[in-house]
Amino acid sequence: MKCIWFNPARPLEEKRGQSELSTSQFRAEVALMLAFIFALVCSFIVMSVKPFFVVPLFGAWFYRYYLKVHFMYRGVYLNLNKLINSASLIDYDPRRRDTFNRPIILHSVMIDYLEDEKEIRLVIYPNGIKNSSAVYKLTKKIGEVFGRPAFIEKMDPDKVTYVMPKRSGRLKIDDKYFD
Secondary structure, eight states, rough: EEEEEOOTSTTTTTTTBBBHHSSSSHHHHHHHHHHHHHHHHHHHTTTGGGGSSHHHHHHHHTTTHHIIIIIHHHHHHHHHHHHHHHHHEEEEEEEOOOTTSEEEEEEEEEEEEOOOOOEEEEEOOTOOOTGGGGGGGHHHHHHHHHHOOEEEOOOOOOOOEEEEEEOSSSSOOOGGGGO
C-alpha cells in the first residue's frame, strides 16, 4: 500500500504536520557535524579516507521522506505535480521570488494519495487557495493524468475524496457516483 502526503508549498512535510527540514534541521546539522568529527578521528587512526564515505549516510536519514517521494514513488509524484499545475491549484506571490528566481508559493492544495490493490484514493484539501471551486471539478483531469476513470466518493467543505478503481473490464456504476 502506497501512502503519500503531497504538499507543494512544503515539499519535505509529512502528514503529521511537521516539516522534516524545519523541525529537525538542528538535529541534522548536529548529527552531520558529529559524523564528520567521528570520520576525521577515524581517518587519523586508520590512516585512510574510507570513514568519510559513511558521513552522507547520516545525512540521508533526516531527508528520508523527501528521498522516498522523489525516488521511490517518482511516477506518482510527477502525476500529482502535473495535476496541480494543470488545474492551477497553487497561489503564488507575484511580488516575491526565492533565491532560484522561482515565485514563492502562498497557498497550495494538499493531497493525500492512498493506493491499495483495489483502488487509488485521492483526498484533496483546498487549504485556502483562490481557485478552491476547481477542487470539486477535477474528475476529468484526474482521469486524464492517471489514465483511469475517477469518481467523487465524498464531498466535504474542507476536502474532496476521489476514487479510481484499479480493476479492468466493466465497472458497476451506482447512483453514489453522480450528484
